[in-house]
Amino acid sequence: MRFFQFVFRFRWPIVLGTVLLTLILAWPISRLKINADLTSYLPRTDTAVKTLEYIADTYGGNFVAVIAFESEDVFQPSTLEALRQLTSQLQLLEGVNYVTSLTNVLDLKKSEEGLEIGKLIRDEDFPIDEAKAKELREYVLAKKRFRGRLVSADGRVALLIVALRKDVDKNKVMEEIEKIIEASRLPGEVRLAGLPAQLREISRFIINDLKTLLPLMITVVFLCLFLSFRSWRGVFLPLVTVAISTLWTLGVMSLAKVPLTIISDAIPVLLLAIGSAYSIHILNRFDEAPGGEKEKALAHVSASVFLAAVTTIAGFISFIFGSYLTAIREFGLFASIGILFSLLLSLTFGPALLFIIQSRWPEKKRSSSKNRRASNSLLLRFEKWSFSFLRQEKITLLIFLLIIGIAIGGIPQIKRHSKMLDYFEPTSEIRRSEDFLEKRFGGSIPISILVRGDIQDPAVLREMKALEEFLEAEPFVHNPLSIADYLAEMNDLMGEGEVIPDTREKVSNLLFLLEGQEGLDQILHPDKKEAIIQATIPSLDMGEMQELVNRLESWIKQRSFKGAQMEFSGSPLVYLHLDRSLIQSQLVSLAIALGLIYLCVLFLVRSPFGAWLGMIPIIFTLILVFGFMGYAGIPLDIATVLVGSVSIGIGIDYALHWINRFRLELFSSLSSTPQFSSAADLRDSATERKFISDSGVLIEAAEKTLRSTGRAITINMVTVALGFLILVLGNLIPLRRFGLLVALTMLSSGLGALTLLPAVVVRTKAKWLKTIEAYFEKTNKSK
Amino acid sequence: METHKKQKKGLPGPWGLSWSWIFAGIIIFFLLLLLALWAVQVFPAQGLSADEILKRVDEVVNAPKDREARIKVIIIDSRGKQEIREMLSYQKGSDRRLVKFTSPAEHRGIGFLSLPNEVMYLYLPAYGRTRRIASHVKNTKFAGTDFTYEDMEALRYSEKWSGQWLREEDGNYVLELRPKGETKTQYSKMVMWIRRENFYPAKVELYDRANRLSKLLSLDKVEKIGQYWVSRQMTMEDLKEKRKTILELEEIKFDVGLADEIFTERFLMR
Structure with a gap:
């Protein structure tokens, strides 16, 4: 209360100071960087990341974009010329490691003129005439190393494989590549695929979606707030507070030089969902309280706002301790900071602004407040509806138990497997390109097996060949290629058949010839103590990927070959690792958050069992959300895993507000009811309780709570749920799911607090809230 | 008067x-x-035209009847890692050349033989066989160095390139060389610095077909041995891949009367 007197006195400095601070903190936001590279979200010490980075550094081919070019016949001289030009143009591009296409791929062959080691089509061969093109077509389509790898078996599709450098902004490079393709005007259809293309599409979709959906979302929130409060400040206060706290948070992130990731870019929406509630409660209470008691009312509601914020922060802080992923830790930290800002602003800036408005336009406020009650039939109907739940508390509990039972049945059905391609609509261009590539070439995503040992040893080479044969037999793996293949081919050229040379000397002689050839450094380390086997896979779901890893590892184990060490690597493996650790750390975080929140509720209700009852709405919400995911076939993945924490963060707030207000109402009900003020001698708690429940004082207090705080909860719940439902209109499937699940979370935790919680309170006769005891203690003392 | x-x-x-x-x-x-x-x-250079200068270069570079040398090949990759090889090189006239590696042990005996009309043979001791190499592998790197087969050719610039005078710089004539109509080459042009005092090239900038400066050849330690000028240290720097190869010529002998038998497949296998 003293705090709000302070706020009242310094209302102008507070408002002006906030505006000034916002200007200062908003300034550096333009320098905020975006980091969409998922591999960087894992700590550098992670083994999968380490190997991937090592391979990227040494061999340069982990981030591969694929350009598929389709025409009647790619072996038309003009088409080959166009391909060659495109290849050399792309090679010049900053950020591109290498480009492989028919026009520059290494080939070994024997002709009448002799042995040829060099490009399949040499620069000097251009311009190519029709006859030569025909000859080339026959030669290339007959060779396994090219057919199905760089050109489709029917000769209609040619690929350009573009390996990007790992330390560049891949989206930017992809943009450049698109520009070059567009300018090249290839005679046919061009498709762009591969992980960098997928990631680029994702970030493009996110930006597009946010551009169109964020204004829509704000409009919906705006309308909801206006319809609920019927006043401009009811709209602007929550929105402005959210906007300022978002600006502050992003400003601090930028000052701390922490880039925005695809996880932390959810912070603004989360602040809209969580932060707006604080202002709504403050505003609701401010309007409700009579003229002179505003400060007192604010002091009371600020206690629950404060506790709500603390619990939410506890939920987010659990990420900092519980998570393995740097990106999630950063998200936890800055989401906490954002909530802290929201809290600070709704306790200082918001009330200060309200005091200013009230002192300037007191008349207006009164009238608007009066007709609001009468006109807001929707809210009234909602109140009535929740009252009936309250009166039929047994039925309410039964209904909820039934829902919980059904939801629990869905939890085991939650799909743990998602694949990146499912993030796109089946009709989207990128999805069609990937499907096309998968059908013709078996996928666009490179994987590699790192082989450490004496690569010149024929035994090692034979083992590599054996592994390639195993990979070839795998349903998902295509086009394995290693130095062993080249050596076998060279051995054939030397007249000893297409097998691995039988002596180390022969291998050494052949490698001497291959040395310095374009592309050799992509598969063989210069010191010849290490090599990689390359292959491609389509976009796999995490389960299929895990199975592939398992089979490969058990194959390696089974062979127990001593001559070399073999290790599987590739960006899909990092995603697998990321996915696994994300889910795992998320569960740990969820447990930590539940623990911390339990402590907060315990602090409020001061009863170990009561604290559990207070958590009923969030437990209900968690079960409902996960059950829904199971039934709706929404997989638990990077996109949806954050919903659990949001559920807790928001769900508990509603419950805390409700409990805090209910205790106040019960206290005043008890003191205003004559039986209780006189019957102070009712010391035996059993009779006391029976008396109280019979008297209907509990229901009266609950109704009063529903009418006051319930209103704020309803406004907040409906506003934010509708706001998030807007995301369902987006292009990107994970964003839609996120929107849907958050909306569900809001509704379920709101309804949980408005119907289930009161029913539980009435059913348990509010024993665990200890309000009645507190009341009697107080009245006895005063006597 | x-x-x-x-x-x-x-x-x-x-x-x-x-x-x-x-x-x-x-x-x-x-x-x-x-x-x-x-x-x-x-009329620079005592009234010589660019093409005449180029002819003089050819005369100076190809002056010896034959040449025998031990060549140290130092390959330095982009990370600064060095690899050293040694080879014996025999050359007769401008179009017959035999190269045999002597070190390291695993490469000993590998040989290349270049004969007129772009006929080339390769010998791999582990297989005990020679193989003919197709002539159009010119822009293929020679044995893991930064020199391509074309760079290694005994050069007669004036036959394949036409020169254009650019300027004179620090005692060097600077010419731009563009391929003559029929010339098949990996380069779109060269810019050559030629020492004024002896017409021996000092350095050559090599431009790839996209007309970008891609490689740089420096010919250092130019000495007169007997009556012939020779560069004892040639460095080819690949500017794109940031690698370089240094050829150091040791034990050079000129006009030793190399027999024709040396430039045969049989000698290659020895």
């Missing part, structure tokens, strides 16, 4: 010449100087 002459005689110039002769002489001298300066611009 008499009086006129006398008046002039009244002011006798030095060496008994009249002043008007002296003035005329000075003017003529400056005119000649200007002409000379102009001539130097138009």
Whole structure:
């Protein structure tokens, strides 16, 4: 209360100071960087990341974009010329490691003129005439190393494989590549695929979606707030507070030089969902309280706002301790900071602004407040509806138990497997390109097996060949290629058949010839103590990927070959690792958050069992959300895993507000009811309780709570749920799911607090809230 | 007339010449100087054209009848890692050449034989066989170095390239070389610095087909051995891949009368 007197006195400095601070903190936001590279979200010490980075550094081919070019016949001289030009143009591009296409791929062959080691089509061969093109077509389509790898078996599709450098902004490079393709005007259809293309599409979709959906979302929130409060400040206060706290948070992130990731870019929406509630409660209470008691009312509601914020922060802080992923830790930290800002602003800036408005336009406020009650039939109907739940508390509990039972049945059905391609609509261009590539070439995503040992040893080479044969037999793996293949081919050229040379000397002689050839450094380390086997896979779901890893590892184990060490690597493996650790750390975080929140509720209700009852709405919400995911076939993945924490963060707030207000109402009900003020001698708690429940004082207090705080909860719940439902209109499937699940979370935790919680309170006769005891203690003392 | 002459005689110039002769002489001298300066611009190098300079280069570079040398090959990759190899090189005229690796042990005996009309043979000791290498592997790197087969060819620039005068710089003629119509090459052009004093190239910038400077060849430690000029250290730097290869010529002998048998497949296998 003293705090709000302070706020009242310094209302102008507070408002002006906030505006000034916002200007200062908003300034550096333009320098905020975006980091969409998922591999960087894992700590550098992670083994999968380490190997991937090592391979990227040494061999340069982990981030591969694929350009598929389709025409009647790619072996038309003009088409080959166009391909060659495109290849050399792309090679010049900053950020591109290498480009492989028919026009520059290494080939070994024997002709009448002799042995040829060099490009399949040499620069000097251009311009190519029709006859030569025909000859080339026959030669290339007959060779396994090219057919199905760089050109489709029917000769209609040619690929350009573009390996990007790992330390560049891949989206930017992809943009450049698109520009070059567009300018090249290839005679046919061009498709762009591969992980960098997928990631680029994702970030493009996110930006597009946010551009169109964020204004829509704000409009919906705006309308909801206006319809609920019927006043401009009811709209602007929550929105402005959210906007300022978002600006502050992003400003601090930028000052701390922490880039925005695809996880932390959810912070603004989360602040809209969580932060707006604080202002709504403050505003609701401010309007409700009579003229002179505003400060007192604010002091009371600020206690629950404060506790709500603390619990939410506890939920987010659990990420900092519980998570393995740097990106999630950063998200936890800055989401906490954002909530802290929201809290600070709704306790200082918001009330200060309200005091200013009230002192300037007191008349207006009164009238608007009066007709609001009468006109807001929707809210009234909602109140009535929740009252009936309250009166039929047994039925309410039964209904909820039934829902919980059904939801629990869905939890085991939650799909743990998602694949990146499912993030796109089946009709989207990128999805069609990937499907096309998968059908013709078996996928666009490179994987590699790192082989450490004496690569010149024929035994090692034979083992590599054996592994390639195993990979070839795998349903998902295509086009394995290693130095062993080249050596076998060279051995054939030397007249000893297409097998691995039988002596180390022969291998050494052949490698001497291959040395310095374009592309050799992509598969063989210069010191010849290490090599990689390359292959491609389509976009796999995490389960299929895990199975592939398992089979490969058990194959390696089974062979127990001593001559070399073999290790599987590739960006899909990092995603697998990321996915696994994300889910795992998320569960740990969820447990930590539940623990911390339990402590907060315990602090409020001061009863170990009561604290559990207070958590009923969030437990209900968690079960409902996960059950829904199971039934709706929404997989638990990077996109949806954050919903659990949001559920807790928001769900508990509603419950805390409700409990805090209910205790106040019960206290005043008890003191205003004559039986209780006189019957102070009712010391035996059993009779006391029976008396109280019979008297209907509990229901009266609950109704009063529903009418006051319930209103704020309803406004907040409906506003934010509708706001998030807007995301369902987006292009990107994970964003839609996120929107849907958050909306569900809001509704379920709101309804949980408005119907289930009161029913539980009435059913348990509010024993665990200890309000009645507190009341009697107080009245006895005063006597 | 008499009086006129006398008046002039009244002011006798030095060496008994009249002043008007002296003035005329000075003017003529400056005119000649200007002409000379102009001539130097138009006909550089004692009045040689760019193509003539190139011919002189060919004469100097290909002067010896034959050459025998031990060559140390130092390959330095982009990370600064060095690899050293040694080979024996025999060359007769400008179109016959045999190279045999002597070190390291695992490469000992590997040999290349280049014969006229772009016929090339390779010998791999582990297989005990020679194989002919197709002639059009020119832009293929030679044995893991930064020199391509084309770079390794015994060069007669004037036959394949036409020169254009650019400028004179620090005692070097600078020419731009563009391939003649029929020439098949991996380069779109070269810019060559040629030492004025001996017509031996100092360095060559090599431009790839996209017309980008891609490689740089430096010919250092140019010495006169017997009557021939030779660079004892040639460095080819691949600017794109940031690698370089240094060829150090040791134990060079000229005109030793190399037998024709050396340039046969049979000798290659020995």
